[in-house]
Amino acid sequence: MDFQSKKLINDPNDVVTEFIEGLIENYPGLQYLDGFPEVKVVLRADVSGAKYDKVAIISGGGSGHEPAHAGFVGEGMLTAAICGDVFASPNVDSILAGIRAVTGPMGCLLIVKNYTGDRLNFGLAAEQAKSEGYKVEMVIVGDDCALPPPRGIAGRRGLAGTLLVHKVAGAAAACGLPLADVAAEAKRASEMVGTMGVALSVCTSPGQVTSDRLGPGKMELGLGIHGEPGAAVADLQPVDVVVSHVLKEILSPETNYVPITRGSRVVLLINGLGATPLMELMIIAGKAVPELQLEHGLAVDRVYTGSFMTSLDMAGFSISVMKADQAILDRLDAPTKAPNWPVGAEGNRPPAKIPVPLPPSHSIKIEKTLSRPEKLSPQGHILETAIEAAATEVVNLRDNLNEWDNKVGDGDCGSTMFRGAVAILEDMKKYYPLNDPAETVNEIGASIGRVMGGTSGILYSIFCKAAYAKLKENAESVVTAIHWADALEAAIAAVSKYGGASAGYRTLLDALIPALSALKERLNAGDDPADAFIISAEAASAGAESTKHMQAQAGRSTYVPGDILASVPDPGAMAAAAWYRAAALAVKEKYNTA
Numbered sequence: 001m002d003f004q005s006k007k008l009i010n011d012p013n014d015v016v017t018e019f020i021e022g023l024i025e026n027y028p029g030l031q032y033l034d035g036f037p038e039v040k041v042v043l044r045a046d047v048s049g050a051k052y053d054k055v056a057i058i059s060g061g062g063s064g065h066e067p068a069h070a071g072f073v074g075e076g077m078l079t080a081a082i083c084g085d086v087f088a089s090p091n092v093d094s095i096l097a098g099i100r101a102v103t104g105p106m107g108c109l110l111i112v113k114n115y116t117g118d119r120l121n122f123g124l125a126a127e128q129a130k131s132e133g134y135k136v137e138m139v140i141v142g143d144d145c146a147l148p149p150p151r152g153i154a155g156r157r158g159l160a161g162t163l164l165v166h167k168v169a170g171a172a173a174a175c176g177l178p179l180a181d182v183a184a185e186a187k188r189a190s191e192m193v194g195t196m197g198v199a200l201s202v203c204t205s206p207g208q209v210t211s212d213r214l215g216p217g218k219m220e221l222g223l224g225i226h227g228e229p230g231a232a233v234a235d236l237q238p239v240d241v242v243v244s245h246v247l248k249e250i251l252s253p254e255t256n257y258v259p260i261t262r263g264s265r266v267v268l269l270i271n272g273l274g275a276t277p278l279m280e281l282m283i284i285a286g287k288a289v290p291e292l293q294l295e296h297g298l299a300v301d302r303v304y305t306g307s308f309m310t311s312l313d314m315a316g317f318s319i320s321v322m323k324a325d326q327a328i329l330d331r332l333d334a335p336t337k338a339p340n341w342p343v344g345a346e347g348n349r350p351p352a353k354i355p356v357p358l359p360p361s362h363s364i365k366i367e368k369t370l371s372r373p374e375k376l377s378p379q380g381h382i383l384e385t386a387i388e389a390a391a392t393e394v395v396n397l398r399d400n401l402n403e404w405d406n407k408v409g410d411g412d413c414g415s416t417m418f419r420g421a422v423a424i425l426e427d428m429k430k431y432y433p434l435n436d437p438a439e440t441v442n443e444i445g446a447s448i449g450r451v452m453g454g455t456s457g458i459l460y461s462i463f464c465k466a467a468y469a470k471l472k473e474n475a476e477s478v479v480t481a482i483h484w485a486d487a488l489e490a491a492i493a494a495v496s497k498y499g500g501a502s503a504g505y506r507t508l509l510d511a512l513i514p515a516l517s518a519l520k521e522r523l524n525a526g527d528d529p530a531d532a533f534i535i536s537a538e539a540a541s542a543g544a545e546s547t548k549h550m551q552a553q554a555g556r557s558t559y560v561p562g563d564i565l566a567s568v569p570d571p572g573a574m575a576a577a578a579w580y581r582a583a584a585l586a587v588k589e590k591y592n593t594a
Ligand SMILES: Nc1ncnc2c1ncn2[C@@H]1O[C@H](COP(=O)(O)OP(=O)(O)OP(=O)(O)O)[C@@H](O)[C@H]1O
Pocket: 405, 409, 410, 411, 412, 413, 414, 416, 453, 454, 455, 456, 457, 459, 495, 499, 500, 501, 506, 507, 508, 509, 554, 555, 556, 570, 571, 572, 573
């Protein structure tokens, strides 16, 4: 079904001029010609045509590919970018205006992506400029590798590989080379690069409805950058499979589009098409490099990843592979002030990984190796029962906690707690020294610290560390209920100190603080410890439930409106009450049956 997608625009007819105005606000090195709306030209602010003593590099085409082309204007890359309307070639007047604005005695090179409209408009503008006395050369880039060799006259389309040609030409021009040499370098670069794109969605032109041509679970292989259909539609595959396929197509010996053979050096450009997050693009880069090295026997000298030549809001990517030698690498590494050329990708690569630094040798403690005792003491048995019950309860509560956290947080409280509980259950079997309560609590903290993450992960690590320190103060081998209560008090104090929350802030402390008060009160009154633990657990549950009526003053819930908060309790408090109660019931049961 086609649909109207939401856009942050005003009049669809003004998107290109408004884009240019915004761009210029950002970069003092850029200007635009005052010829809106017909003439849409972005140029270097430090270049004034008649006096410019280097070859001017001019490119452009339809808009909708931002940051291309205007984002690549700057010393060392393009001198001017001519912007057409969205996906429409710029008109001859606009191109001529750009040529006149930046071309000095050294002449200009027009770098044109291979589309009929662009060839014709840039071609006529070049002829007109020549007739006005300008030296003009034109290089046409057709780097598309998706389609079989064309039978007609259209030729291969120009795609993101064009940017590498811009960079090579821009660096050559910056060195002061004459026009013929700059054009020759650009032409050579254009013959070295191949590109293929994959789309997961179709883009929306401003003011138009989005076509749902692809449908769910499908991807389009070998598309152009204007939303035109791709060469083939296929079921969406894991990205590793897609990347392998794309690289094979680019490097196919049958089409022989790029002169790359085993042993060649290459550079790689991973380009997002507008709606693909950097995370996914980096996953693609991380797959493409070893694939090129191991499957195709190539040395990958540079990798450039980002959204460089987009197709409005299309989800997908293209890969460009360019054969590189030292001369090309020098051009690619040369400095540029173009705002969107990726920084930090130049130079040779040190090893990808280095070892994690160890603490200075004087502070390394000899770690004792821990193991689960072969025979548990009565206290060890009770501790094991309590831990197992508490962790199992958290495991079972995962979905409920996530559901509550979905309403008042980011929906992961249950999953976070679940990870910790599963690790505790597994680690306890292997190495918790259960006959030593203090060390066991410390190990629970270690399990949590290793796997849990999230706010509750670090809070429970702090909780355990403080409890451990308090329990360690006790020299006696048996830990009494009073010792446990003191440990709980120290743990709560530490969570409150570092997390900044106190009673009534709608956090897990609203379960634990009432639990501590009740526990101390009952123990001081002389209650049986197991009974005191049960009463304390009831206080924890009541405290957790009462969070429904609290305004949040800590954690993500702070940002949630009061009426939503009133519909659910704080998930962290519910989790705390649940594990605490499960432990209390298990201890009570153990005493009853002992
Ligand atoms: N400052 C705090 N002190 C004590 N408890 C807190 C504090 N902030 C949040 N919490 C508790 O943490 C629980 C949320 O834990 P969770 O691990 O889901 O955190 P999160 O907000 O999703 O953070 P993250 O983005 O790190 O995952 C809340 O329900 C609350 O009980």
